[in-house]
C-alpha cells in the first residue's frame with residue numbers, strides 16, 4: 001500500500017492561486033493565513049499527474065471528444081463508492097457545477113419563476129437564480145440542538161404557492177450536514193407531490209466523514225430520479241477544481257435532452273483534454289488515496305476541535321459530517337458582521353469565508369477550510385485562540 005503524504009507543506013504563492021495570490025486583494029492584508037476558498041493544500045495524487053503527463057507526451061492539444069471511458073469511470077465510481085448504479089447514457093458533462101446551476105435555471109425555468117434554496121448555503125446558488133431574473137426563495141435551515149435541519153413545514157408552504165426548481169446541496173456546504181435517508185425521503189416526497197424539479201449538487205459527496213454515508217438523492221426511487229438532475233465531480237475530492245470538468249447525471253430522457261440542448265446552446269459541452277484524463281484516472285484508481293484523505297480530514301477536524309474547544313470554549317463548531325469546511329459560530333463575541341470580519345482578518349490574521357455571504361443564517365459565522373497540512377491548521381487555530389484571548 002502506498003502511504004500518501006498530506007503533511008507536506010507546499011508553497012502555492014505565485015501559481016495564480018485564488019486562495020493565496022488573491023488573498024491580499026480580497027482581505028486587504030497580505031499576510032493573512034488563507035483558509036477560505038474550497039480547494040485543498042494537498043498535492044494532486046501521483047497517478048493523476050502521471051495520467052496527465054502521459055497525455056502531454058503527445059504535442060497537440062486540439063479539440064477532443066469524451067471517450068466511453070469517461071462515463072464508464074464515473075458509473076463505476078458511483079457504484080463502488082455510493083452503491084448507486086446508473087446507466088452510462090445518463091452520464092453527461094458540465095464544465096463545472098456552478099455553470100450547471102446557471103444552465104438549469106436558464107433551461108428549466110422562466111423569468112419570474114420561483115427557485116428555492118436553503119441558506120446558509122454555497123453562495124453561487126443565489127446568483128444562479130437572480131442572474132437570470134428568477135425569484136430566489138429561501139427555505140432557511142433551522143438549528144436544533146446545534147445541528148442544522150431542513151424546515152419541511154415551511155418548504156411545503158412554499159411549494160404550495162408554486163415553485164419550479166429546488167437547489168439541494170447534498171452534502172450541505174457550509175454547515176457540514178450529510179442528509180439522512182429519512183430527511184431525503186421526506187424532501188423527495190414533497191418534490192414529487194408538488195412536481196418540483198431538483199438540482200442536487202453532490203460535489204462534496206465523496207467527502208463523508210465519521211461513518212456517515214452519502215445517499216444520492218436520485219437513488220431514492222424512480223419518481224424522484226425522474227425529477228432530478230445530479231451534479232458530481234472529482235474537483236473537490238481530488239483537488240482538480242482548476243480543470244473545470246464535472247458530471248451531470250439525468251435519468252429522465254426528456255430532462256437530459258433539454259440539458260444537452262442548453263449545454264450546446266451556450267457552447268460549453270466540449271471537452272477539457274486534461275480534465276477528462278484526470279477524471280478518468282481519479283475515478284479508476286482513486287479509492288486508496290481518497291480513503292487516506294478522509295482519515296486525514298477527520299484527524300484535522302478533531303485536532304481543530306480539540307484546540308478550539310479548550311482555548312475558545314464559547315466558540316461553537318458545527319458537527320462535521322461531510323466536506324472539509326468547518327462552520328464556526330462566533331456569536332459569543334457579540335460583534336456585528338463587519339466587526340467580526342475585521343477581527344478575523346486584522347486580529348487573528350486569518351482569511352476565512354464570511355458567514356453573511358452564505359445568506360440568511362450566516363450572520364456571526366465564519367467558514368474555515370481545514371484541508372491543509374495539520375501544521376498549517378494548527379497555526380490557524382493558534383492565531384484564532386490568541387486573538388480571542390487578547391480581545
Ligand SMILES: Cc1ncc(COP(=O)(O)O)c(C=O)c1O
Pocket residue numbers: 038095096097098099122169173201203204233235241246
Ligand atoms: C456546493 C458546491 N457546489 C459547487 C462548487 C463549485 O463547483 P465548480 O467549481 O465545479 O463550479 C462548490 C465549491 O466550493 C461547492 O461547495
